[in-house]
Amino acid sequence: MYSTDLNQILSVETNVGSVHDFKMFKQSRIWKYKFIQNTERQEFDLGFLGAKNYLKKAILPHKNSKNKKLTLIQKKENRELSKSRIKVENINREIKIFRICKETRRHKQRKHNLFWNLIAGVVNFKLRN
Numbered sequence: 479m480y481s482t483d484l485n486q487i488l489s490v491e492t493n494v495g496s497v498h499d500f501k502m503f504k505q506s507r508i509w510k511y512k513f514i515q516n517t518e519r520q521e522f523d524l525g526f527l528g529a530k531n532y533l534k535k536a537i538l539p540h541k542n543s544k545n546k547k548l549t550l551i552q553k554k555e556n557r558e559l560s561k562s563r564i565k566v567e568n569i570n571r572e573i574k575i576f577r578i579c580k581e582t583r584r585h586k587q588r589k590h591n592l593f594w595n596l597i598a599g600v601v602n603f604k605l606r607n
Contacts, residue, residue: 485605487569487598492591500526509533521563572601 491506508514509532520536522529529536539559540552548556576597585593 485565486602490591490594490598492594494587498525500528503529504532519562521559521566523563569601569605572604573597576600 489508491502493502503509503526514520515533520533522536522538524539524541527538529538537559539556540548542548578593578597
């Protein structure tokens with residue numbers, strides 16, 4: 479989880495195998511924490527379509543369908559949301575530089591979580607300096 483207000487990674491959630499982001503979000507119960515519920519903007523991408531059920535202030539982009547096209551206002555809102563979410567995508571890029579996402583794991587699962595936390599700490603240090 480990344481905070482754009484604090485400009486740092488707050489927590490890292492890992493799981494065994496291929497698990498959808500929203501399922502990990504529900505299992506981690508991070509949405510129950512007070513500091514998450516009290517933040518002004520909780521921005522998500524379309525992978526978290528059910529986030530409104532868990533967080534009332536969740537902001538999701540508008541979804542396009544073949545029967546109902548987006549209006550100009552909805553497109554503008556999606557553009558504004560993507561401009562603020564680009565910071566999160568840049569942090570994802572910083573983490574992927576370490577190639578932990580791309581390569582096959584050859585170590586124990588308990589160490590995998592440790593490696594992710596170490597990389598998040600390095601990226602936070604890099605952002606502060």
